[in-house]
Structures are given as structure tokens and as C-alpha cells.
Amino acid sequence: SKPEGISTLFGNSLISPGWLLIILLHFTFSYPVVVRVVVGALLDYKMEYEQASRTLGAPPLTASRTVTFAIIKPSLIASFILAFARSISETGATMIVAGVFENGPVFIQNMKDDFSGGKVSQATYEGSIVFASFILIAVSCIIFAAIRVIGPKLKSPIRKIWPTAERKLSYSTATFSRNSITLLIFFTLVLIPSLFVAFSAFEAVFSDNLPNALMGVGVWGEYWQSLILSYFLGAVVTGLNIIIGLPVAIIVARRKFGTLPSAILDVLVNIPLIVPSVALGVSLAIFWKETFAFIPEMWLLIFAHLAITYPYFVRSMSAAVERINVDLEEASRTLGAKPLGVFRTIILPLTKYSILSGAIMVFTRSVSETGATLAVVTTLQTAPVVLVNWVKQKVPATPFEIGLGCGFLILFSFIILLALRLISRGKGRY
Template structure:
């Protein structure tokens, strides 16, 4: 026993000596340099390098996009440029409509969750996050089944098919569903930060609730409203996985990138990806630098109308409409796939043929879907685990660099660079990684498992850095100062004091990144090679009309993601 204690003491002394050596200024500078190098190479390097790659091959890009000799024979040399313009315009139109609808139905829900106390509030707050827990391919398939098939609302209305066919309307409904939690969360947090004494003071002066909101609350939440709107716009603009399911023959800009990549039309795909990266950079700059300058232009007052809108009956009607829109547009369509799978589990509900059921298609059919699903699940977990682990190791020192170092204006630049993967459409981001690491760039990797891992590292990086940055900002510096006064070097302080205090935050960041990786479709399709993740397999099964089998895969993936989300909410509540 004494020998074991002596060995433990000597080991701890050796560890402290090593940590003291690694805490020197030289090692600290080396660590910061490696953190910045990781950011440049593995996160922002590929999307930014696409500008150089397009410029370097501009002659080929110009010929295939603006003056294709094949289409020039029929007077349509700029046909692909026209398609790119049409795809971009459609993407912008859809994103604008989706943002307007989300603000319209999301702002009242955010007010209710931030300002009201009622029975079941925690449940509603959890259900609002449901689309975030559902991978976008599964969400798109669920909404297609509800709105676009006879198994959904079309059958209830006695139609021969779905209420909406695949195309722009179904894309809008799908984008509204998956972007709804982002607008609600952004607005809820900013509303909760507003000092309620200001609102109470306005009410004591006789202002009705609607006037209080317009004159007091709304100006104070303007930055959150702008941030949520831009985030919603960029999420809709760049969505690929769900759109693949519900678009049909209709195409948007991200879908064009996927199509061009699959057809090996590299120059137009690179050119369109460059445009999407440019748009994303502009929207990110708008988000970061114009929030404080954003004003609400409504200056007129209508006392009689505002007092009428503030009545008890009108408030109850508003709340009823808010919950109705949430249930009918978000909750039921997003979870309808469970109903579909139950109906189709043992066979067709219309003919009774067991060969058309989910059980037969997945477990008994000769094309061996169950082994393929198992393999894709293993691949998805490997990719998500590797991406999450690497980003925890790289994101933790980046969080300390952003918070603890006096970087001046460099802080704003690094913040913007960290956020780039959040705004770039995932298909364009995946294609930039394909060029950067492939034959057009460093020529180190081809499409396949490891390129998928690199892409997932890139787009999940902000999901690790942002939560960890918030955790580091909330650490009590007095505990660290107390440890240092006892002679502990900085690395020992980090291991014994800081790291234990951050364990819940690190777990939350890991779950966010893992879940985000698990559900990604667009970036994976561009670089997957022979590797298949579950969302990609779902898209392929839907395209082959194996809908019950696709529903089974969706429910399995949703169950995993929802479990992780519930763990995340528990951890955040515990923290």
C-alpha cells in the first residue's frame, strides 16, 4: 500500500513538472499557433480557397458556364449561367418567404415561452426543438408524407394524392418547419434578457400590452430579431438534405451544386459554390456589423387599434392561433413519419400485401437493406465521433483564445471565421472540401470516408466553439487565481480547476456537434464516394420508392437524435 502511495506521489510530481514546462510562454504561443492553423486549414481554408481555384481555372469555368460550345450550336451558350441565376433567384425567394413566415409565427411563440408561465410549458419548449432533433432528410421525408402523399392530409381530405406535389410550396413548408426552432430560440433568449421593469413601468402609465411591446420590447429585441432572421434566411438558403426529398424536378442553387458534382461538371459546380460562399460571407458580415444599427421603422401610433388588439379576447385568440400554427405546420408534419411507419409496418394498408411493408423491405427483401442500414449507422457514428472528438480537442483552446487573450480587432475577425461554416450552404461547403483536398487542390484525398470526416469536422466546428466560448466566459476567475497563488502552473490549474468546472459544457458541445453530424446530408453526398451515412441512405431509398424502408431508417435516426437532444437539455438544465 505504501509503495502504491509513493508511486502515486512521484507520478503527480512528474505530471506537475511536465505541466510547468508546457505552461511556458513558448509552448503557449505554439499552442495558439496550432489552434489558428487548424482553423485555417480544416475549417475556413476550403471555402475560402474556392475563390483561388475558380480564378486559376477561369478559362474552363467561363467556357462551361457562359459559352458552352455544345449549347452554342442552338444559340444557348450561356444556358448553365441562366440555370445558375434561376437557381439562385429561387433560393432567395424561398428563403425570404420562409423567413417572413417563421418570424410571423415564431415571434408570438417566443413571447409566450419567455413571458408566460403555464402548465406544460417545459413540454412545449421541448417540442419546439423537435425539428432540430430530426435530421433534415428524415424531416423532409416526414413532411412529404404528410403534405404530398395520400397517406397524409390528402387521404384525410379524400384526395387521390397529396395536398401538394413536390415543388416550391412543399419546399417552403419543409424549410419553415426545420428553421422554426432557430427563430424561436433566438427571439426567446433576447426577450428573456429584456428588463421586465421597463415593461411594467410602461403599463403603470396606462399603455396597453401591444403598445408596450411596440414601444419598449420590440426596440430592445431588434438585434435578436435581425440575428434570428438572418440565421433563418441562411439556413433556408443552404438547405440540401430535406430539399432533395421534396423538390421533385424543381431545383435550387444547393441542389444544382449536388447535380453538377454527380455529373462531374466541376467548373460550374465550383463557380456556383463560390457565389454561395460569397453570399454567405455577406450575410455573416451583415449579421455581425449591422445589428446595432438596425432600427424598427414603425413610428406611428394608433392608440385605439393597439388598445383593441390588447384585449383579453384578442390575446387569447393570438395565443390559440400561435399554438395552432405550431401544431399544424410544425409538430404534426415533423412527427407524421411515426404514424406512417405504424400503418405500413406489416404490409400495405390498402392491399394488405406484406411485401410492401416496412418489416419485409428492411429485414426479408433479397436486396439486404438491413445489413446496408447497419453499415450506414456504423459509418454515421464513426464520422460523428471522429468529428466531435477532433473538434473538442481543437475547439477548447480556441474558446480560451477568444475569451482570455487580448486580441483587439483580431477577436472580431476570428469570431467571423469561426462562424463561416454556419452560413455556407452545406453542399457548397462539401464541394469546397472536395476541391481543396482532392485533385484540384492538395491532392491528398479522394471522395470517401476520410473526406466525409474532414467535411464534418469543418461544419461542426462552430457547434463546439460557440458553446465552449460561453462556458469559458462564465467561469469564476477567483478559483483559478486561488490555485495560482498556491504555485500551480497554468496547465495544472486547467486540469484540476477549469476542466472539472467545464465538463457539463463540454458534454453539451459534444452532443450538439455529434447530433449535427449525424443528420447531415448535403455535404456528405458531395464527398461520400462509396461511403454511406444514414441520411444519404434515406435519400437513396426514397428515390428508389422504398418508402416504408426509408421511414424505418428515419424513425431509427430520429430516435437516436431525440435521445441525444433530451440528454443535452438535461445537461443544460443541470448546468
């Protein structure tokens, strides 16, 4: 958190470091989480319910508000929790744009820097980190518990309707305006700022950087190794999340341990999300590297990424399972189906797109993770770590090489996610 934030790259002509820039940054981080969870819910949602409402004369807006939103309410709550937790725990990017502003995670990182520079004692450093982390975790857990209790009781939809106004807002002109504004916000506040650092990759294509990169000359040999490691790690972590996350999601959604224990477990699942990444990285390093020093670094990396991504999958899947009418499962059991049969014939078909959405969130979160990787390993490097070293000039790299490296990471990630989406796309869905 330094006065010379990222806006100085533009001669201070844009937004000054501080509150507004942090709000825009955290909106950019949390936006894909909300969209991913809600998209999974809408793909699992059967359009027949909304079509029946429209057949009875309801305008599209009224049908969405009174039918669709009511059915996917658990996913809306889950998306809010994930977005809130993602914002609370964000550290690295916040420090770049914060300027003189200091929130909890930035305070922890500043204390770490002061301790490394000899400005504060070890006792002050450890005490401040423990206290700040405890406050963030305690307050967030209280908020999540309140959401867990109050959220399901919220009346949805609002019973009062305004047929004339909602019918006008459902006309093609109003729909076009709404979609245009939505896309404008997405491109100007989320997509373009996120890709801005990679724009120099287009210039690098017409220089010697592209041939050198494709041949693995210089810094590129290490880059390609790190890129392969990032995608391999993301795939392994995603598979493990699906295997061990689904049972916990069902336990939370169906309250298998009783109402109170399941509610406590539901809140505890969120803790890795709300711990600031710098504090979580220190905690993971102490636990894995000092307690289990004999474990190979590759396993340390897998365990660290699993701890960070696990809540994303469990949170989205528990909301998906909660949307399923329990009577369907009871009917299946009444007909003699075993628990595995109920899962295979009822839960899986009705949540397969939510599973895909959760897997995408886990994969992208793992591929982009930097702090935990730096905390638990010393020799292995993922692509984000290599790029950070290039930016900090720990490894000499030109701006064109940095932009091209970011461009490759974005391009290959886009291709993988697009392939998954095309393979698993549903027909006749929302």
C-alpha cells in the same frame, strides 16, 4: 429540380412546386435553429431582471420587450445569421420541391448532373460552379459583415411603449391565443411535414418488417451498423466542436485580436454555412481525398462533419459570451483569477445552457448530414446515406422498410436529445 415534385404524391392537390413550397421547406429547416439558439439564451438568462421589471408595474409583454430581448439581442442576431445561412446553403431538399424553380445551390447541382450526363464540358461545369459559389459566398459575406456592424448598434428596446395595448396583450386570454397560434404553426408547418415520411412506420409495426428489423434480417443488418456509426460520429464531432470551438467563440466575442481582425474572423466562421452543400462536398472531397489520400475514411468523415457543424457551435457560443458583462470578467481577474479560472467561474456557469444548445445543434446536424458523407467516403455509410440508397432503390427496400428506418432514426434521436435535456435542465430558469 424536376417538374414532378413532391406534391405529385398528393395528386397536385396541395402546393405546387415552386416559390411557396420552397419558402415552407426553408422555414422548416431554419425554425429549429432559431428556437435552439434562443432557448439556450433564455435558459442562461436570469429571470430576476424581468421579475424586477414586473414588480415595478410593467406588464409581461413590456418586460419581455424592454428587458429580456435587449439582454439576449446577440443571440437573436446569431439565430438570424444561422437560419439565413442554413437557407442559403440548402440543396437536396430544395431540389425535391423546387419544380421548375432554380436557385443558386440547385443551379450548381443541375450543372453537376448535366456534366455527368455529358451535356456540358468540364470547363463549363467547373467555371459555373466556381462562379455561382463565389457569388453566393461574396454576397453572403457582405450581408453578414453588415449585420455584424449594424446589429449591435440597433436600439433595443424601442423606447416608445403602449402600456394600455401591451397590458391587454399580456392578459391570460391573449397569452393563450398567442401560445395556441404558435403551437399550431409549429405542428402544421414544421413537425407534421417533417415526420410525414415516417408515418408508414406505424403500419410497419404490425407487419413482418418490425421483427425482421429487430433481428437484423436482410437490409437491416447494414442499417443498424450505419445507425451506430451516425451516433458515434455525431458524439465525436460534438466533443471536438466544444473543445476547439469555445476558444474561437471567446476570441470573436471579446475581440481578442482587435476590432477589425476579430470582425473578419467572425465573418469567416460563417463560410462553411453559406457554401452550398453540393459545392462544399466537392471541395471537401478534393481537399481531403486527393491531398491527404493516406488518411483513413473514418477520419475523413470526422473532418468533413466538423467543417460543416463548426460554425453552428461557434456562432451560438460567441453570442452567449457576448451577452456576459465584461466587467464580471475584469473583476475576477482583478482578484487574481487566471484566464482558465475566469472561464470556469464566470463564463461557464453563465453559458452552460447555450453550450448544451450548441451541442444539440451540432449533434443533430452531424447525424442528418448526407452530402458531405457521400463526397468524402466510399465504404462507410451513415444512416441517412443508407436511407437515401433505399429511397433511390440502389438497395431494394419497400416503402414500409423506408418508413420504419426513418422512424427508428427519429425515435432514437428523440430519446438521446430528451435524455440530454432532462439531465441538464435548470431549475428556476426561464
